Amino acid sequence: MGNEVATNRSFSFESDETVGFEAYVFVLVESGEAAVEINYIPFQLKQNSMLMLKPYMIVTAFKAGPSFHARYLFLDRMFFASIPESIQFHALQNKMVNSTGMSEIKLDAAEFNEVSTIFHSICEFIPHHPSVKPMMLALLSYMLLIVTEAMRKNLEMMTLTANHKDVLFQNFLQQLCLHYAERHDIGFYAQNLQVSVRYLQKVVKDITGRTVYSYISERLRIHARRLLASSDMTIEQIAFVLHFSSPSAFGKFFKTNCGMSPKQFREQVKEDRVK
Numbered sequence: 001m002g003n004e005v006a007t008n009r010s011f012s013f014e015s016d017e018t019v020g021f022e023a024y025v026f027v028l029v030e031s032g033e034a035a036v037e038i039n040y041i042p043f044q045l046k047q048n049s050m051l052m053l054k055p056y057m058i059v060t061a062f063k064a065g066p067s068f069h070a071r072y073l074f075l076d077r078m079f080f081a082s083i084p085e086s087i088q089f090h091a092l093q094n095k096m097v098n099s100t101g102m103s104e105i106k107l108d109a110a111e112f113n114e115v116s117t118i119f120h121s122i123c124e125f126i127p128h129h130p131s132v133k134p135m136m137l138a139l140l141s142y143m144l145l146i147v148t149e150a151m152r153k154n155l156e157m158m159t160l161t162a163n164h165k166d167v168l169f170q171n172f173l174q175q176l177c178l179h180y181a182e183r184h185d186i187g188f189y190a191q192n193l194q195v196s197v198r199y200l201q202k203v204v205k206d207i208t209g210r211t212v213y214s215y216i217s218e219r220l221r222i223h224a225r226r227l228l229a230s231s232d233m234t235i236e237q238i239a240f241v242l243h244f245s246s247p248s249a250f251g252k253f254f255k256t257n258c259g260m261s262p263k264q265f266r267e268q269v270k271e272d273r274v275k
Contacts, residue, residue, distance in 0.1 A: 024075040025053040028112075028119055032068030037061035039177040041170070043104050045070070048112045050105045050147060052093065071119050075140070083137060085144035092148055096155045111150050118143045165203045168193060172200065173215070180219040182243045186212045221257045224250075228262055229269045235262045 027050065034045045037060040038053065045051060045068075053059070055077055080086055093103075107115060118139050175192050183189070189212070190197045204212050220242055227238045239250035254262045 021053065021074070022055055023077060024055065024080045026073040026075070027051040027053070028071045028073070028115060030069045030071060030116070032065045034062065034064040034068045034070075036063075038103060039174075041103075041173045041177060045104060046106075048107050048109070050107060050115065050150075051103060052105070071116075073119055073122065079133075079137075080140075083140050083144060085141050085148065089144045089148050089151075092151050092155070096151055105147060105151050106154055107147075107150050111146050114146055115143055165207060168195065168200070168203050169207050172204065172212075176215055176219060180216055181223065181241065184216055184220070184243070186216070217253070217257055220253070224254055224262070225258065225265065228266045235266075238262070 027045070029045050029047055029049050029051075031047050033047070036043050036045055036051070038051075038057055039060065042061075043051070096103075121139055122136055171193055172189055175189050179188065179192075186197050186200065190200045193200060195203075201212050204210065204215070224238060224242060227233055227241070228235075231238075233241070235250070236247045239247045242250065244250035244253065251261055254260075254265070258265060260268070
């Protein structure tokens with residue numbers, strides 16, 4: 001972003017790699033739908049909705065429908081922190097995610113039109129002199145007020161309709177995203193979610209048809225493959241980073257889940273790059 005405090009531009013998350021940013025990113029969906037994973041947690045973006053990505057978040061998967069179109073507003077971290085309304089916005093967004101497992105903000109027609117107008121207005125101001133920053137600050141303050149109120153209504157509605165099991169599953173995915181590298185035991189997640197291991201296993205199985213451990217091992221497999229393919233870390237170092245008891249334990253896990261040893265996988269990646 002250079003010295004820019006905000007940019008409003010066309011963009012696409014679709015990539016073979018995970019995508020992360022050093023900025024806050026607001027995504028305003030103008031038409032169509034898209035399936036997206038944020039920090040490995042799946043969401044469905046729909047028309048007249050908004051998603052905000054914080055700097056620590058990554059887009060781990062993204063698939064847009066044929067009619068999907070969105071606007072993306074990138075805000076410098078320091079500039080966003082200077083907006084007084086950002087504190088209340090953060091607090092309510094965290095509450096919504098923790099309570100319902102959802103990050104998507106649904107806007108009604110009036111809210112969407114106002115936010116869309118602000119996006120367009122900021123786009124007009126970007127090419128001008130930096131003295132327009134106070135004006136952008138005022139526009140963004142107003143936008144956060146609108147979106148915060150929309151979140152409050154979303155939270156009230158979802159709290160009334162959310163299924164306990166669905167919320168538990170979403171909270172499990174959030175915990176998994178934060179801790180999978182260092183905690184591979186199901187008991188840790190059950191304790192954090194204040195349920196029994198048996199109940200957590202049953203809920204996950206009922207909702208997805210998969211086991212809790214399959215989710216844990218999937219995250220470990222993806223991370224291990226990425227480190228083997230794109231880093232200079234030794235296999236021993238990767239085993240340590242992913243908290244396996246030993247390199248041999250990591251090797252056994254990797255071969256079971258990937259059909260080859262870590263060394264064979266790394267050699268295959270090198271061969272594929274040469275071709």
